Amino acid sequence: MRYEALINVIVEEVNDEKLQGFVSDAIMGEKGRFIMVALKRSSMLRLWTLRLAFLIMLWTIVVQLRGFGDMLTPSMFNTHSASSLPHHRIYENNGYVMVSSNGGLNQMRAGICDMVTIARYLNVTLILPQLDNTSFWNDH
Known part of the structure; x- marks a missing residue:
């Protein structure tokens, strides 16, 4: 208690x-x-x-x-120009490109298409001096 x-x-x-x-x-x-x-x-x-x-x-x-602010600013205030074209290259152009192609028929066709595109881009004449005929034409 x-x-x-x-x-x-x-x-x-x-x-x-x-x-x-x-x-x-x-x-x-x-x-x-x-x-x-x-x-x-x-x-x-x-x-x-x-x-x-x-x-x-x-x-x-x-x-x-x-990024939004860069997009809205006038181009004359930009110090850098990301969308400008590359500098014009100065090179000697003699007017033609000589190439050779080998492989199978399909590979040569693809190579010729690529060469035509490149020649057109360079504004030159494409000359194909030789095609490899030993890799697919074996019949005499």
Whole structure:
């Protein structure tokens, strides 16, 4: 009986928050502390994840706006010209290209088509001095 009276006196003198904290610590023990630490770590991880996502979105918006701003600025204010033509090359053109072709009939046909395209691009006359006839014409 004396023990219960002593506990009642102590409980009445201690305010409720301290008593509840003491009781909850006693009840929860190590498992409760571990759970609280895990929840704290989880919330910190979520917070850092949100911060990282926010920074990525912010930089994406900045990059998009910069590209949009470059597109809207007049061309006379641009210091660099990405759409300019390459410099005109100076080369000697004697007017023709000599090539040779070998392989099977289909390979030679594809090679000749490529050569015609290149000759037309270079504005020269295409001369085919030799076609390899030993690789596919074996009949005499």
